[in-house]
Amino acid sequence: MQTPRATVLVVEDEPLINEAVGDRLRAEGHAVVSAYDGPGAVAAHAEHRPDLVVLDVMLPGFDGLEVCRRIQAARPVPVLMLTARDDEADVLTGLGVGADDYLTKPFGMRELVARVAALLRRVERAAELVAGRAGDGTTAGPLEVGGLRLDLAAHRVWAGEREVHLTPTEFDLAVALAERPGEVLRRDRLLAQVWGWDGGEGATRTVDSHVRSLRAKIGAERVRTVHGVGYALEPR
Incomplete structure (x- = not known):
């Protein structure tokens, strides 16, 4: 069995969208965990310790902004936020609570996959940089x-x-x-x-x-x- 490239937590209350995103990320070789509301997202983050979170803003329980605040306070993780409105205030609020990038609905799966891959590459590059410095003592x-x-x-x-x-x-x-x-x-x-x-x-x-x-x-x-x-x- 192939080792997953990364574990991605998909938080989206619309089952069809959640399933479609999850299926596409699995096809790219990632392990996927799904959550459908705010409390479930925070619990899944604590349990599965994902490498990246795809997070919808509008969620039952409490919204994606509050989810982002809580998970970043617990353990920093790259977050790709999904928003139904391309409103600048909403986007800046999301970035302000710790989101790394955002996509406006409706979005294409190819673009979502590209954003996920870019975020994961940046995490890998940062880890390699730290390891390289530790290895050469500088x-x-x-x-x-x-x-x-x-x-x-x-x-x-x-x-x-x-x-x-x-x-x-x-x-x-x-x-x-x-x-x-x-x-x-x-x-x-x-x-x-x-x-x-x-x-x-x-x-x-x-x-x-x-x-x-x-x-x-x-x-x-x-x-x-x-x-x-x-x-x-x-x-x-």
Whole structure:
């Protein structure tokens, strides 16, 4: 029997959607656990310790935002949030409670699989980086740009004297910008570097949403927008 690539918790109260997502992820080689409401999702996360969670926002019991808060407090895990509305406030709220990415319903299964694969690759790359540093006895020094300090090994961030909590995606986005201070990075380049996949104009909106969430946490003045091009982390 083939070893599953990853264990994915699918939280969706519509049985047909839950089953369809689960079947497609199983076809990709993943083990799948299903939950249909807020309390069930939190319990399944504690019991099965999934590698990734696909989480609908609208759930009975309590909603997906509360689920995300609780599971991230218990054990951080990548979360792909499903939302019925592409409302910016809803998206930013989801990112603010620890979601790493989001898809707006209705969505295509190919896109969902691509998002899941990208999130899992990023987790693998982070683990390999830590293992490599441990193996050669070296640790990377922190990145410091304009009063923003990022500890790459510990995944901790300070804006001035204030420590801020970033999701794994926000952290990777901040690192990508901090590695080239003052340089404007195109949105499609950030999408490929941070998320690990290519997309069109609709996909780059994911970058925009995460930049807005990052700004809210580290200070809007630290990230400069060049409209129609991309973003830069200000060195001063």
